[in-house]
Amino acid sequence: MERRIRIGDILLKTHPLVYEPAEDSILLMDNITDVRGKKVLDMGTGTGVQAINALKRGCDTAVGVDINPYGVELSRKNAELNNLKLDREVFFFQGDLFRGIDKVLEKLNIDRFDVILFNPPYLPTSQGERLKGYINYAFDGGVDGRKLIDRFISESGRYLKEDGIIQIVQSSLTGERKTFEMLKRHGFQGEKTASLRFFYEEIQLITAWKVR
Secondary structure (H helix, E strand, O other): OOOEEEEOOEEEEOOOOOOOOOHHHHHHHHOOOOOOOOEEEEEOOOOOHHHHHHHHOOOOEEEEEEOOHHHHHHHHHHHHHOOOOEOOOEEEEEOOOOOOHHHHHHHHOOOOEEEEEEOOOOOOOOHHHOOOOHHHHHOOOOOOOOHHHHHHHHHHHHHEEEEEEEEEEEEHHHOHHHHHHHHHHOOEEEEEEEEEEOOOOEEEEEEEEEOO
16 A cells, blocks of 8 residues: 655655665665766666655756666656656666666766666575565565675676766675675775664665776
8 A cells, every 4th residue: 555754855655566765775865975966877766765865965867777667656756746857857767777778878868877876685585585576676685685786786887987986785694895896896996884783784885986
């Protein structure tokens, strides 16, 4: 059943088949890099909250992508709910990570992005823990939690400007060292810029930039 929640000055509709923003979402929202005047890609947009937050913080253009069609539809509703100019300053598309992004860039006449945000499914997930339907995409990080994180890191550089920044949310259970090793392998330098400690894990925000 659809309901409404408020996070700061952002009002959101929710949907039972779309990930509802939680502590990890707020961690990224509160510690987003400077996006003023920039073009931002919100990968795995869900409710659209990160794209909306980027626009409220002064970005020039925000693009949200999600494999879940319910998320894309919900994001569009939430953009309008927050009085944003849908299909003029904020755009939402269905897609599997970067597959199809070239067509999006061409359609919007954008070269590459200044900032790419990603709050992926990052927890290790066994076969028995997988959920039915589209909601599984929000939680299934694969057996080691890195299924989408590693793929994102390996592909993101192609769509990022030379001075661009990526921000990734992950769990300490996913492996902080492994993420930094993966970033280095693909031409990035990164650091942990924010975190939240829970009794069994730490939710981490990793910020990285291309090494020249």
